[in-house]
Amino acid sequence: MTAVLTQPRPIRLKGRSFLALALSPELPFEDWLVRLDDLAARSAGFFLRRPAVLDVSELKIDRSELRALVEQLAKRNVRIMGIEGARPSLLGPDMPPAMSDGRPASDFEAPTAEKSEGTEGDETEAAGAPAAEARMPAVPPAGRAMPSVIVTQPVRSGQSLFFPDSDVTVVGSVASGAEIVAGGSIHVYGTLRGRALAGTTGNATARIFCRKLEAELISIDGFYKTAEDLDPELRGRAVQIWLEGESIKTETLG
């Protein structure tokens, strides 16, 4: 007998963006670690509880060197949450996962800036303020107006458009295997065959509109439905999709 799940509670998949410290080690690592130790010695706890990403995109290293570096950092209580710019062959299952599409944010102010011989008291004070600022990324207030992005070309299979802070309008189709992730609403003036994830940054009022629905997956604020869960009546029709409480609602458009 096959078990039939009636009304399974959907699993929420939410997008979140965090501000992480990106460390860009330089070769040779021994020297770089000495400088890091120097920095840590002068500001105890700088790395404590801070998510750190290792950026190795400019480095020519092999897997064992990278593993050794991660271990060295762990010894210094720097926990690496992800590695950016590494070839897949460099990463193993026991290593931090690969991260990509990082967007630059304001630099973290190291507690001991480049000027090496300064008066100690001044330095720590000056460094304290900007570091605190960097730790608190500007969180836009809720209910703000969403800027809008317009895409005038078809979105091809394998492409992923990620606009965490805006509505997205596509003049054209979204192919099977393509993906649009938006903080706001998604409008597709064509056939939606791929995935559309609207309101991913916690916006339950976001909606998805398309001229022809053939989507593989749609999601609003982390609640999602796959093609199988969608009413077959809606296939090929112009549809709008929104969220009411915790359920996804659909309706054909004129």
Place this chain on the structure above:
Amino acid sequence: MGKVIVVTSGKGGVGKTTSSAALGAALAQNGDKVAVVDFDVGLRNLDLVMGAERRVVYDLVNVIQGEAKLTQALIRDKRVETLYLLPASQTRDKDNLTPEGVEKVIAALKKAFDWVICDSPAGIERGATLAMRHADIAIVVTNPEVSSVRDSDRIIGLLDSKTLKAENGERVEKHLLLTRYDPARAQRGDMLKVDDVLEILSIPLLGIIPESMDVLRASNLGAPVTLADGRSAPAMAYFDAVRRLKGEALPITIPGEKRGFFGKFFGRKAA
């Protein structure tokens, strides 16, 4: 300055090599100087399809590594004077294809030929991206079948982002070549319809090549289908595609449609 065409698809076995050879031979028969370049290092086939497998001395990798001159590696076709083949290496590793080397070879070929046709390997790895890198025109070969269409869509995305033209803010001219089209199966609904493929890929159609035993026969003979039997249905479809490529506004004929559609229609009326 010649034009560089990449014949690409993403998926394997859809007819890239067959089409590269057929289009090259068709263009050369008009008197244009054509070089067909095999980028499938390690799995070369173009030499077989063009019947030059026993004349390969040097190859693309030799030229890139400076072990041979371009003129030494180019093989002139025995049937059409203006058709040349630059074979791929069968034994070397594909990592020997360097971006700088490919750039040099393509630049030299562009000077000497009217058309440089790059036969891309399947996939989206190094060989495929290097084959499309310098293209002015892309011919996307697709079968009327969902996985082929999706892979072609992926390739079109890469053509719009990874080519030199795309990086300079220009656009690669893209054309769809629908191959292995079987009118009977399309009518039964076993295959995607032409309109469906066009709707999904939204690039202009260059031609529809019918599925035919002539293609296989020509390959086994070592002759591009446009040379083996110019009167066969696939050969005529390739000749038409070449005329469209050169800018002629030729209406597209869907193989078998006339007979299939009208035959049935009138047949029923008469009865």
